Amino acid sequence: xxxxxxIIYGKNSVMEALIAGNREINKILISKNIHTDVKIxxxxxxxxxxxxxxxxxxxxxxxxxxxxxxQGIIAQISPIKxxxxxxxxxxxDISFRSLVILDGIEDSHNxxxxxxxxxxxxxxxxxxxxRRNVQVNSIVEKTSAGAINHxxxxxxxxxxxxxxxxxxxxxxxxxxxxxxxxxxxDVKYNDMNFAIIMGAEHAGVSKSLLKASDFVVKIPMQNxxxxxxxxxxxxxxxFEALRQKLKN
Amino acid sequence: xxxxxxIIYGKNSVMEALIAGNREINKILISKNIHTDVKIxxxxxxxxxxxxxxxxxxxxxxxxxxxxxxQGIIAQISPIKxxxxxxxxxxxDISFRSLVILDGIEDSHNxxxxxxxxxxxxxxxxxxxxRRNVQVNSIVEKTSAGAINHxxxxxxxxxxxxxxxxxxxxxxxxxxxxxxxxxxxDVKYNDMNFAIIMGAEHAGVSKSLLKASDFVVKIPMQNxxxxxxxxxxxxxxxFEALRQKLKN
Numbered sequence: 001x002x003x004x005x006x007i008i009y010g011k012n013s014v015m016e017a018l019i020a021g022n023r024e025i026n027k028i029l030i031s032k033n034i035h036t037d038v039k040i041x042x043x044x045x046x047x048x049x050x051x052x053x054x055x056x057x058x059x060x061x062x063x064x065x066x067x068x069x070x071q072g073i074i075a076q077i078s079p080i081k082x083x084x085x086x087x088x089x090x091x092x093d094i095s096f097r098s099l100v101i102l103d104g105i106e107d108s109h110n111x112x113x114x115x116x117x118x119x120x121x122x123x124x125x126x127x128x129x130x131r132r133n134v135q136v137n138s139i140v141e142k143t144s145a146g147a148i149n150h151x152x153x154x155x156x157x158x159x160x161x162x163x164x165x166x167x168x169x170x171x172x173x174x175x176x177x178x179x180x181x182x183x184x185x186d187v188k189y190n191d192m193n194f195a196i197i198m199g200a201e202h203a204g205v206s207k208s209l210l211k212a213s214d215f216v217v218k219i220p221m222q223n224x225x226x227x228x229x230x231x232x233x234x235x236x237x238x239f240e241a242l243r244q245k246l247k248n
Numbered sequence: 249x250x251x252x253x254x255i256i257y258g259k260n261s262v263m264e265a266l267i268a269g270n271r272e273i274n275k276i277l278i279s280k281n282i283h284t285d286v287k288i289x290x291x292x293x294x295x296x297x298x299x300x301x302x303x304x305x306x307x308x309x310x311x312x313x314x315x316x317x318x319q320g321i322i323a324q325i326s327p328i329k330x331x332x333x334x335x336x337x338x339x340x341d342i343s344f345r346s347l348v349i350l351d352g353i354e355d356s357h358n359x360x361x362x363x364x365x366x367x368x369x370x371x372x373x374x375x376x377x378x379r380r381n382v383q384v385n386s387i388v389e390k391t392s393a394g395a396i397n398h399x400x401x402x403x404x405x406x407x408x409x410x411x412x413x414x415x416x417x418x419x420x421x422x423x424x425x426x427x428x429x430x431x432x433x434d435v436k437y438n439d440m441n442f443a444i445i446m447g448a449e450h451a452g453v454s455k456s457l458l459k460a461s462d463f464v465v466k467i468p469m470q471n472x473x474x475x476x477x478x479x480x481x482x483x484x485x486x487f488e489a490l491r492q493k494l495k496n
Contacts, residue, residue: 109357117476119473151471228364231480235487247433
């Protein structure tokens, strides 16, 4: 499928999209052979409530989506709405907020896991560049387990400009780099707006962004093994930020 | 492939296995069409040094492995050696050690990411049950990015018995459960042998193990979104344990 941004699949993804209600669902296709469990019942109930069409169809309808782990359920949905950075910055009804900035993440599963981790850790938004980074597609939506509906994704043309704008608006920028001196837990996250920059799986955070950052931190790797998956690295950092906030 | 435990694939996996040197490599197959980069050169150098045969072969040799992201390189390797729990417990040359116990992890990619995270965070071993848990296979080896060679995997018939034995040997058991009162960062990890039990993606840690544990802790989830991927959840916990150790 060339353009798959209008399909979401899997029980959790469809249920979460129904609950969130922030995107238009045109139609839900359910396999005739599906085992009706609690989640399927809930999906039917929510769809009826919201007046959304659902159809029981033969398995041939799922043929085009064979590459996906669709669990016998697919929804045709309006593409995700990206937020403008200005909108996000202006909408400052709470005192201190947090962002994650992704610089060149290539893998859809990683982006999905990152979105999920950010929602669980209370991050307020995710910035991705419009080029040189995976965009939100069906695999991302599925891997995020519906988390995509709980956090704004902000797409920008230039990460350097975005960082500049954040700094002008009283945000502090924390970049990660394996050669940093400070550890990620040395930063005090609880009394400022902060944005954490995570780099590409191989190349890391680009030089121009490292230079623009207020803090550059590393995760102290043991066993001389410096190859943590990007979503697991991010998890360590955002939950440390949450720990500091909750402990305060 | 029914039995794929004797094949590893991908540049990093093969290189890490060569460096670790703890498993017998019979032969390395390299695609004739491969782009020779730093890693491939290093692999050839290491193989020559260790007297391991490597062959340049046509792409038809890779046909049986088409489902894997092999990057044009495959090694035939002896199966991973699991460690006995008794052996691990006896080998106590350092004062305080750490374990991760997996209770019913089903997904190979999750197990790979968990192994990688454990090595980076300095965990000393991983216990898996011989049933109702994914075993170490090619996908696990690949996802672990070679980390599998840096940490002992201990396979046991009964997790309950393993936990019992650990407790008798002065280990403290920390289980994770969404309904726990305490947070994972309330535990002091730095002055004891500890084992962290992570549960299955859906079912969580089994009741008998929760009952046998000294601490039951949760990760405080934000946004009412209680669906963190198991490897990302583990990452938050093991890096908190490491933070406490390094801060001490």
